[in-house]
Amino acid sequence: MQTTAIIVIFGLVLVASLVVAPRRATVEGFFGGASVAGRAPTLWVLxxxxxxxxxxxxxLMNSAILGYFYGIWGVLAYAAYYGSFLTGGFIVGRLRRAGAGSVQDWLxxxxxxxxxxxxxxxxALxxxxxxxxxxxxxxxIFAAALPGVGMGREASILLVAGLGLAYSAWGGLSAALRTDVVQMLVFLVVFGVAFVALVTAPGFDFGAVLTSEGTSGAWTGQVLLLVALLQVFSYPAHDPVMMDRGFIADEKTTRASFLHAFWISFLCxxxxxxxxxxxxxxxxxxxxxxxxxxxxxFPAWVYVALLLSLLVSALSTLDSALASAARLMVDELGLAPRTLGGGRVAMVGFMVAGAALTLWGNxxxxxxxxxxxxxxxxxxPVLLAGLVMGQRVPVWAYSVSFVAAMAGAVAYFARSTVFAPTPLAEWHKYEQLLAICAVVLVVGCATVFASARRAG
Incomplete structure (x- = not known):
């Protein structure tokens, strides 16, 4: 019964997404999000x-998992990443005042x-x-909902990938904007019902939740909060989905959309x-x-609501990621012509690659x-020195900062090998992550700010 309800309701969301996607696609709508009439999205659509x-x-899963292990500190650590709407809005405002039409344009x-x-x-990564x-x-989700079906996980991945690609490839960014509204409203209703059921259940204690240290203690959650605070300035700037939406409406609408998006997403x-x-x-x-x-x-209907919340949020992100992938491949890299066909080929490539990685087993x-x-x-350091302080940063310093960050990312990914011969091997992986982030920032800031002053 639970499985049937999940499949039927999620199927209806997919159908609704296909219905609200624009019937006619234009090149400007596909890559820039404009309606068929050429209008920019309104505030609440954005x-x-x-x-x-x-x-x-x-x-959503990360927040719940971190809450389970590290209590309220784990949840706050992940929620801190949503401060990216505030830092991202600040960055977009500065870029637009500098006359740039994108992060790539400024760089x-x-x-x-x-x-x-x-x-x-x-x-691209x-x-x-x-x-x-x-x-x-x-x-x-479908592996949990269909435990007796041998290929349920693989089949569900391929089906959702195919259907998500279908309406995304039809309308590009304009389709993503329209379907996002439907999907977000469904998410808010379904999740809102589940949340009310949680907090009104017998035995639920707000005080216990707000002081919880999880099953593994608060310390690691506090470490993660520090990591999030170190990353929250640069994090939105490398997210093309957020940045793309910073340049498709007027500045006043855009600024307000970032502020509203912050508090809504933080609470969720x-x-x-x-x-x-x-x-x-x-x-x-x-x-x-x-x-x-x-x-x-939880009762069966609460469990169904939670799984539907996750499925709807997955679908809503897929179409936007594909729209940004098309813009990246066509507008920024010039690897395909700026046509509907060129954008759709880019989308197919990213969806196939992403599905392949998922089926690979990670x-x-x-x-x-x-x-x-x-x-x-x-x-x-590049944005602080160049965008905020108006200094000139040499290309070599920019490159050193990039190499340091990529080395840090690789070091964390391969931490079991990198840290094996050092005392850091005994640290928790999130303590290792904090150390890596600190070193990356020290190297990047030292290089960029020292050279920026000389280049003055």
Missing amino acids: VLSQVTTWIFARS RGRFGGTGTTLYNIVV RLLSEVFANLLVVGL IVGFGFFGIEAALQGAEYEGELLGTWAGM QSLFDAVAVSGTASLFLT
């Missing part, structure tokens, strides 16, 4: 699109082809991880984290990324955020 593309399935003017090439490498991670959650992430904290407080065993845990904790969720956030740290 807000709901921003929120639903950032409250993706991986984030091209400062660092030429080297600036955009290095940045686009990180952006970010988009690929978005497709991969959201399809991964889809697979986890913290609220979802409560489900992980409550599982720890009830002494439930961790099982299957918490999906199996919740199945035994199950890591937070590590993708950690690696991506570490790689983005090269932008922190």
Whole structure:
């Protein structure tokens, strides 16, 4: 019965997404998000699109898992990444005042082809991880919902990938904006019902939740909060989904959309984290990324609502990631003609690559955020010196900062080998991540600020 309800309701969301996608596609709408009449999105279309593309399935699961292990500190650590709407809005405002039409546009003017090439490498990896991670959650959900079906995980991944690609490739960014509104409204209703059921359940204690240290203690959650605070300035700048939405409406609308997106997404992430904290407080065993845990904790309809929240958020992120992938491949890299066909080929390529990585068997969720956030740290000193302080940074310093950040990302990904001969091998992986981020920032800032003053 649960499985049937999940499949039927999610199927209806897919159908609704196909129905609201634009019937006619234009090149400007596909890459720039304009309607068929050429109008930019309104404030609340932009807000709901921003929120639903950032409250993706991986984030919801990460928040709940970190809440289970590290209590409220784990949830706050992940929620801190949503401060990216504030720092991202600040960065977009500065870029627009500088006359830039994108992050690449500004980097091209400062660092030429080297600036955009290095940045686009990180952006491409970010988009690929978005497709991969959201399809991964889809697979986890259907593996839990269809335990007796041998290929249920693989079939669900391929089906959602195919249907998501279908309406995304039809309308590009304009389709993503329109379907985001429907998907976000569905998410808010479904998740809102589940959250009310949680906080009104007998025995639920807000005080216990807000002081919980999880099953593994608060310290690691506090370490992660420090990591998030180090990464939160550069994190939005390497996210093309957020940055693309910073240049498709007027400045006043854009500025307001970032502010509203911040508080809505922050509350949603913290609220979802409560489900992980409550599982720890009830002494439930961790099982299957918490999906199996919740199945035994909550009434069937609450469990269904949680899974539907995850599925809808996964779908809403996939279309936006594909739209940004098309713009990256066509507008920034020039690897395909600026036509509907060129954009659609780019989308197919990213979806196939992401699905292949998912089917390959990698199950890591937070590590993708950690690696991506570490790689983005090269932008922190560059943006502070060049965009905020108006200084000139030489290309070689920009390149050194990039190499340091990428080395840090690789070091975290391969930490079991890199740290094996050192005392750091005994540290928790998130303590290792904090140390890596600190070193990356020290190297990048020392190089960039010292050279920027000389270049003055």
